[in-house]
Amino acid sequence: MTLYDRLGGAAGVDAAVRELSARIRVHTLLGPFFDDLDYDQIVEHRADYLVAIFGGPEAYEGRGMRESHRHLGLRDEHMDAFLHVVRETLTDLDVSPLDIEQTVVELERLRPVLVVPQSSAD
Numbered sequence: 788m789t790l791y792d793r794l795g796g797a798a799g800v801d802a803a804v805r806e807l808s809a810r811i812r813v814h815t816l817l818g819p820f821f822d823d824l825d826y827d828q829i830v831e832h833r834a835d836y837l838v839a840i841f842g843g844p845e846a847y848e849g850r851g852m853r854e855s856h857r858h859l860g861l862r863d864e865h866m867d868a869f870l871h872v873v874r875e876t877l878t879d880l881d882v883s884p885l886d887i888e889q890t891v892v893e894l895e896r897l898r899p900v901l902v903v904p905q906s907s908a909d
């Protein structure tokens with residue numbers, strides 16, 4: 788059984804991503820990144836992308852993760868905050884601690900892709 792199945796398949800992942808995304812949109816540090824963007828479309832892409840990561844059917848047709856985040860200049864603190872909200876959301880949705888850990892491990896793999904290296908000059 789994949790993580791996707793244990794999270795409740797398409798409906799479960801979709802519900803979790805929607806709840807996560809609502810929390811991210813109002814987050815003090817993360818929310819402002821999405822001002823003036825089509826958030827519904829981002830949430831839809833985010834759900835498709837995560838379904839595939841967790842072992843569900845591949846439906847994601849958006850840009851590569853590096854390409855879609857590079858211009859944001861994300862730092863470790865943004866990734867940390869994102870993962871913190873993931874943990875809180877899944878805990879509130881009664882996902883098992885083991886599945887939460889596996890989810891975070893999967894998302895951690897994207898850290899080097901999403902976080903822009905800081906030059907020693909700044």
Ligand code: HEM
Nearest residue numbers: 817820821829832833836849850855865866869894897901
């Ligand atoms: C593992 C963590 C993450 C995943 C899986 C993820 C996934 C995605 C996906 C699939 C898209 C849509 C790309 C497209 O439409 O082509 C996207 C866009 C975006 N993400 Fe993330 N993301 C993650 C972390 C973050 C973090 C930490 C931030 C910081 C706030 C962030 C901010 C954004 C923004 C602002 C966009 C829209 C960029 C634009 O269109 O200008 N993401 N993300």
